[in-house]
Amino acid sequence: KAGVTQTPRYLIKTRGQQVTLSCSPISGHRSVSWYQQTPGQGLQFLFEYFSETQRNKGNFPGRFSGRQFSNSRSEMNVSTLELGDSALYLCASSPNTGSGANVLTFGAGSRLTVL
Amino acid sequence: AQSVTQLGSHVSVSEGALVLLRCNYSSSVPPYLFWYVQYPNQGLQLLLKYTTGATLVKGINGFEAEFKKSETSFHPTKPSAHMSDAAEYFCAVSSDTGRRALTFGSGTRLQVQP
DSSP states (O other), rough: OOOEEEEOEEEETTTTTOEEEEEEEETTTTTTEEEEEEEETTEEEEEEEETTTTEOOOOOOEEEEEOOOOOOOEEEEEEEEOOGOOOOEEEEEESSTTTTTOOEOOOOEEEEOOO | OOOOEOSSSSSEEESOOOOOOEEEEEEESOOEEEEEEEEETTEEEEEEEEOOOOOOEEOOOEEEEETTTTTTEEEEEESSSGGGGGGGEEEEESSOOOOSSSSEEEEEEEEEEE
């Protein structure tokens, strides 16, 4: 079974630009969550999507947005990039039912550098 | 709001020695608790989890942990450290508003000395 796939793995942008990151969950997983990891703030929850709807949202500005498609793949977008947005962005998927419903499986992440 | 506190940002042990990682949580209701391990340039891998049921849980790589509700603690141990255990370890608790909205601790970097 393929794991959670995130693309791109690495990218460099400049301030003011926007970026879109992609996440393909494990087959059969319908919930996708996004997290930001930085040395200063650690791991922080961004948002969760299920059935193409945002089900939960962390404390991030509106520049951070996401969406989920009918095949459960998800994208997140950051507009008007700031230097502080440099981070590892992690996507995680989980089944919505069953014994593993609350267990997140993470991808390898997309490392964003903002210059 | 849920919170977790990891005690010790850096832990150094000798190969073959006991590994003890420490995490305390605050929760008004029994939470779901997780430990994840992160190797360099990789994502997070589930180390072990407490959801419901047995208080002693076994994880991967020889780790196990006891959920102690009275102490609000969840400390993984491994009897004998291996060089491959060197990594960063994160404790996490599920949110009471969303079980997939995890609150993570600040991390513990484990060094294993030969």
